[in-house]
Amino acid sequence: AQSVTQLGSHVSVSEGALVLLRCNYSSSVPPYLFWYVQYPNQGLQLLLKYTSAATLVKGINGFEAEFKKSETSFHLTKPSAHMSDAAEYFCAVSDRGGNYKLTFGKGTLLTVNP
């Protein structure tokens, strides 16, 4: 069975600082991996996805994530936080094929301080 662990339910950074949101996964087969962002009172927006091409994936709004098979990790980073990055972030994993189910982590709330 797949699972996703997001370390830290709440991360707080200063504007301009590095953003690092951690995600570790457990999957019996090489997975597809996703990061989604949810702004207050809105739906889910895809930030980026890993589908076995390049291990360093670039997404929207300056975010990127690196797939590390040896560490079963897919951490999300952004070099310089903006106030507009304040949101909740979800890591998700999907088996290749199968029933396409997305298994989500519990989410990390990012706060950006001025």
Next chain:
Amino acid sequence: EAQVTQNPRYLITVTGKKLTVTCSQNMNHEYMSWYRQDPGLGLRQIYYSMNVEVTDKGDVPEGYKVSRKEKRNFPLILESPSPNQTSLYFCASSTPGGLGYTFGSGTRLTVV
């Protein structure tokens, strides 16, 4: 515009009163799914459908029903809602292989 449309966006109802949350997609996706989001628990899958007339349970199906009579529509039915079904619900559809998920804007349901 490619989208998944859910209705209603907000709903307050009483225990035991049957309700339906509609979901429609205009992308001709075969795969559709329902999730509920609860604080501290992330999103959990309720039901999914691989194609018309093909549905199956997700992780938390108790108290819910679905149907897939047409490719574009995937309604979520609560025949006897209870307060523990108060939650934020998302419908999603995807391209083959699960690589191209699109989520609806969500339905916030309160059962009193």
